[in-house]
Amino acid sequence: MAxxxxxxxxxxxxxxxxxxxxxxxxxxxxxxxxxxxxxxxxELTFILQPMVxxxxxxPQLLPKVExxxxxxxxxxxxxxxxxxxGQIAEVQIGATRSDGGSRKKVVRIGGxxxxxxxxxxxxxxxxxxxxxxxxxxxxxxxxxVKQHFEDxxxxxxxxxxxxxxxxxxxxxxxxxxSTDPLIKDTSAKDAAKTVERVLQAVDVPLIxxxxxxxxxxxxxxxxxxxxxxxxxxxxxxxxxDNDYKRIARAAKKYGHIVVAFTPMDINNQKKLNRLLLDExxxxxxxxxxxxxxxxxxxxxxxxxxxxxxxxAGLLGDSDLQMPILASxxxxxxxxxxxxxxxxxxxxxYRGPLWETVTTxxxxxxxxxxxxxxxxxxxxVIKGLMENLYGEVxxxxxxxxxxxxxxx
Amino acid sequence: xxxxxTLLSVYRFLPxxxxxxxxxxxxxxxxxxxxxxxxxxxxxxxxxxxKYKEQMAKLIELIAPxxxxxxxxxxxxxxxxxxxxxxxxxxxxxxxxxxxxxxVSDTMDDGKIVETCKAIETISLVRIGETxxxxxxxxRCASKDPDxxxxxxxxxxxxxxxxxILCSFDPKNLKAALEKGQVANKRPxxxxxxxxxxxxxxxxxxxxxxxxxxxxPNNLTLLKSLIKTLQAIGIRDIVMDPGSYTEGKLLKxxxxxxxxxxxxxxxxxxxxxxxxxxAVPAIVWMGEKQDPITxxxxxxxxxxxxxxxxxxxxxxxxxxxxxLLPVLTLRQNIYTDPRKPVSVEPGLRAIGKPDxxxxxxxxxxxxxxxxxVANDLESAGINCYLLVLNTEGLAVEVSVAGGQFxxxxxxxxxxxxxxxxxxxxxxxxIPGMAARLKGExxxxxxxxxxxxxRDSSQIKGFLTKYWA
Ligand code: SF4
Numbered sequence: 001m002a003x004x005x006x007x008x009x010x011x012x013x014x015x016x017x018x019x020x021x022x023x024x025x026x027x028x029x030x031x032x033x034x035x036x037x038x039x040x041x042x043e044l045t046f047i048l049q050p051m052v053x054x055x056x057x058x059p060q061l062l063p064k065v066e067x068x069x070x071x072x073x074x075x076x077x078x079x080x081x082x083x084x085x086g087q088i089a090e091v092q093i094g095a096t097r098s099d100g101g102s103r104k105k106v107v108r109i110g111g112x113x114x115x116x117x118x119x120x121x122x123x124x125x126x127x128x129x130x131x132x133x134x135x136x137x138x139x140x141x142x143x144x145v146k147q148h149f150e151d152x153x154x155x156x157x158x159x160x161x162x163x164x165x166x167x168x169x170x171x172x173x174x175x176x177x178s179t180d181p182l183i184k185d186t187s188a189k190d191a192a193k194t195v196e197r198v199l200q201a202v203d204v205p206l207i208x209x210x211x212x213x214x215x216x217x218x219x220x221x222x223x224x225x226x227x228x229x230x231x232x233x234x235x236x237x238x239x240x241d242n243d244y245k246r247i248a249r250a251a252k253k254y255g256h257i258v259v260a261f262t263p264m265d266i267n268n269q270k271k272l273n274r275l276l277l278d279e280x281x282x283x284x285x286x287x288x289x290x291x292x293x294x295x296x297x298x299x300x301x302x303x304x305x306x307x308x309x310x311x312a313g314l315l316g317d318s319d320l321q322m323p324i325l326a327s328x329x330x331x332x333x334x335x336x337x338x339x340x341x342x343x344x345x346x347x348x349y350r351g352p353l354w355e356t357v358t359t360x361x362x363x364x365x366x367x368x369x370x371x372x373x374x375x376x377x378x379x380v381i382k383g384l385m386e387n388l389y390g391e392v393x394x395x396x397x398x399x400x401x402x403x404x405x406x407x
Numbered sequence: 408x409x410x411x412x413t414l415l416s417v418y419r420f421l422p423x424x425x426x427x428x429x430x431x432x433x434x435x436x437x438x439x440x441x442x443x444x445x446x447x448x449x450x451x452x453x454x455x456x457x458k459y460k461e462q463m464a465k466l467i468e469l470i471a472p473x474x475x476x477x478x479x480x481x482x483x484x485x486x487x488x489x490x491x492x493x494x495x496x497x498x499x500x501x502x503x504x505x506x507x508x509x510x511v512s513d514t515m516d517d518g519k520i521v522e523t524c525k526a527i528e529t530i531s532l533v534r535i536g537e538t539x540x541x542x543x544x545x546x547r548c549a550s551k552d553p554d555x556x557x558x559x560x561x562x563x564x565x566x567x568x569x570x571x572i573l574c575s576f577d578p579k580n581l582k583a584a585l586e587k588g589q590v591a592n593k594r595p596x597x598x599x600x601x602x603x604x605x606x607x608x609x610x611x612x613x614x615x616x617x618x619x620x621x622x623x624p625n626n627l628t629l630l631k632s633l634i635k636t637l638q639a640i641g642i643r644d645i646v647m648d649p650g651s652y653t654e655g656k657l658l659k660x661x662x663x664x665x666x667x668x669x670x671x672x673x674x675x676x677x678x679x680x681x682x683x684x685x686a687v688p689a690i691v692w693m694g695e696k697q698d699p700i701t702x703x704x705x706x707x708x709x710x711x712x713x714x715x716x717x718x719x720x721x722x723x724x725x726x727x728x729x730x731l732l733p734v735l736t737l738r739q740n741i742y743t744d745p746r747k748p749v750s751v752e753p754g755l756r757a758i759g760k761p762d763x764x765x766x767x768x769x770x771x772x773x774x775x776x777x778x779x780v781a782n783d784l785e786s787a788g789i790n791c792y793l794l795v796l797n798t799e800g801l802a803v804e805v806s807v808a809g810g811q812f813x814x815x816x817x818x819x820x821x822x823x824x825x826x827x828x829x830x831x832x833x834x835x836x837i838p839g840m841a842a843r844l845k846g847e848x849x850x851x852x853x854x855x856x857x858x859x860x861r862d863s864s865q866i867k868g869f870l871t872k873y874w875a
Binding site for chain 2: 118248350354360392
């Protein structure tokens with residue numbers, strides 16, 4: 001019988017005494033069993049597991065004699081600053097004329113030295129970035145999103161323009177869903193033409209997405225990569241079970257970035273990232289998509305995954321040191337975002353708020369690049385970012401909030 | 408640095424008699440339950456005997472989480488906040504979901520006050536088998552009149568059974584509410600002791616044994632000083648309000664403050680800051696008349712921001728359900744046990760009274776998807792079979808993309824569930840979001856696959872069209 005009590009137990013003498021009394025106890029109760037608590041190594045490890053993270057606290061020492069205190073006790077607060085051994089890779093999205101493309105401006109993401117908005121300890125070099133969704137054919141959209149695009153949905157170039165010119169999209173996420181054999185089966189060649197048209201219509205960088213068809217996407221993305229040669233687009237996405245090699249090769253050959261998508265699994269994410277690195281892509285050419293679930297539909301998994309990935313990267317795990325893509329427009333899949341319901345109140349407000357809260361949660365967890373659908377979300381999130389980056393002066397006074405809240 | 412607590416270090420403070428009074432077979436089993444937080448030291452009756460007094464005290468100290476748990480209210484009307492142990496939720500489940508209070512101003516007329524209290528108490532939404540509710544009422548002294556405030560406090564206390572927060576920076580208002588507001592023995596949370604009023608407010612907190620908030624806007628040194636002072640006076644139940652700025656640079660500071668405070672307490676073992684944190688998103692309603700839609704929208708996302716950064720208690724103002732729904736849902740998400748997938752048993756379910764002609768639907772075993780689909784089928788009065796696929800607890804869209812939702816899994820489910828013997832047709836309705844698997848599933852099952860609507864709320868209309 002082996003008994004493990006953890007290495008950090010220091011009072012060895014006392015431990016010995018206790019083990020002795022435990023042993024006695026075991027003897028008394030027969031065999032190696034204290035009724036339900038068998039002291040077998042595995043069992044004990046199991047019992048010990050819940051303790052991970054349970055921290056002891058030194059006694060909260062209060063002065064024994066509580067005498068009248070007249071003045072505030074003085075103390076100091078010093079910010080608990082940490083430094084991390086690792087840093088997230090910086091990815092440049094888009095290319096201007098000077099580096100081989102035709103975009104007016106590039107967008108840089110990543111490069112973090114600390115968790116998002118921990119500006120008391122370090123300033124992350126790049127802002128979070130926001131892309132808006134465009135599809136290569138009219139699609140079913142929530143009513144409150146659709147009303148902003150209804151007249152341009154038949155033309156992805158116009159749709160993209162609307163996003164950039166009217167709603168301030170920094171990046172366009174062009175989804176070539178019509179290539180799906182079950183939808184229109186648009187050929188890779190025709191899809192590439194759409195990419196060209198959108199590149200001409202707008203001067204912001206592009207994310208090029210397939211239809212999700214594992215067999216066809218690599219060919220679609222390859223053709224798109226070729227016509228967009230030099231533009232440093234993001235090819236969305238390479239998966240463990242599609243021909244990721246084809247996508248990686250196209251990215252290398254034509255100078256693009258690859259999204260490594262895995263469905264909520266940090267180990268597979270590491271594996272896929274490593275496979276892409278092995279294909280010769282650099283960390284600066286990979287963006288991680290660990291799956292973004294909507295608020296109420298698994299956002300908890302997404303939040304923890306992003307935090308784990310970002311922390312792992314900061315702690316030096318070079319397989320996870322790439323920026324994170326959060327497809328927060330997935331929020332519109334939640335019925336709370338689009339469905340008419342008396343019980344839930346007007347969906348015109350509820351929908352964009354659902355997307356806003358999903359996005360904020362992903363922002364705080366470590367996302368770097370976000371896909372959004374509703375113009376209101378874009379506006380709110382951009383304003384919020386300016387605040388969180390400390391770019392907006394304010395003389396807000398809150399001291400009198402108790403009396404000064406309106407009714 | 409805090410040290411890790413081991414099973415043995417807990418065991419050594421127990422009576423070690425294995426008397427079984429706690430309901431556990433022995434003290435070691437009890438010790439492991441203590442560490443899992445299924446028990447508190449009070450659950451061991453012998454430990455409460457005078458001779459174990461010292462051991463009891465030591466045990467309580469030993470297993471105390473780095474963030475103190477503070478209880479507000481009494482009897483069946485209590486809220487516990489704090490008790491946190493980790494910085495990131497994947498490390499261990501967060502305890503005590505963020506409590507949400509809604510404010511009531513004493514300048515409202517009585518009828519409106521009663522109505523608001525009832526509304527706060529009755530709002531409830533059921534998601535994944537859990538009822539989401541608001542937790543507290545924050546009574547604000549906006550009248551600056553102690554008599555009015557104490558009257559309204561008692562009116563609120565009579566109108567609902569929720570724990571209260573009494574809000575005023577003027578101690579004489581708090582005093583009046585405690586003396587005459589009929590809440591003196593209900594342990595309301597006193598808001599707030601500040602640099603100016605801490606002497607009087609701490610006196611009240613002591614006299615009435617109430618938990619108290621310390622308010623030190625954007626000044627962590629002052630916050631610490633105030634806490635040190637109140638601790639020295641003998642006050643133990645403290646809640647920290649480092650100031651909820653909702654605008655500009657100051658919002659950035661507020662977010663940084665929350666992270667610094669929590670990190671100092673959990674990772675640096677700073678005892679002065681080891682208390683629950685509160686924030687006041689209601690502050691977005693300050694000033695000139697606010698547009699209620701814009702303000703509710705902003706309040707909801709500011710609340711989400713603070714909840715994502717450790718707020719244990721929020722005071723909000725809006726009662727718009729569309730604004731509260733995402734906040735309550737986010738709370739449910741953040742406080743779900745990260746180690747447990749939210750899933751139901753896969754297999755075949757009968758909805759209503761299906762027969763051999765009834766339709767067969769396919770869905771995933773993600774709990775929310777399953778409950779939503781089952782509920783929609785039931786409430787539409789559809790008699791049918793529902794096949795629940797093991798997608799490892801992932802929703803349809805995610806599991807189709809991720810491959811957990813695949814044709815060979817469906818085939819296995821066909822075999823294990825015996826669905827083929829239950830009906831005389833061979834038509835399977837799959838979720839709209841799994842449309843791309845139509846062909847594969849047809850090949851693997853030899854059934855005809857019909858692509859259903861993207862959302863189960865539309866099943867009824869779909870059936871009348873496609874199911875003769
Ligand atoms: S009640 Fe106390 S002494 Fe008795 S078995 Fe339980 S833990 Fe041990």
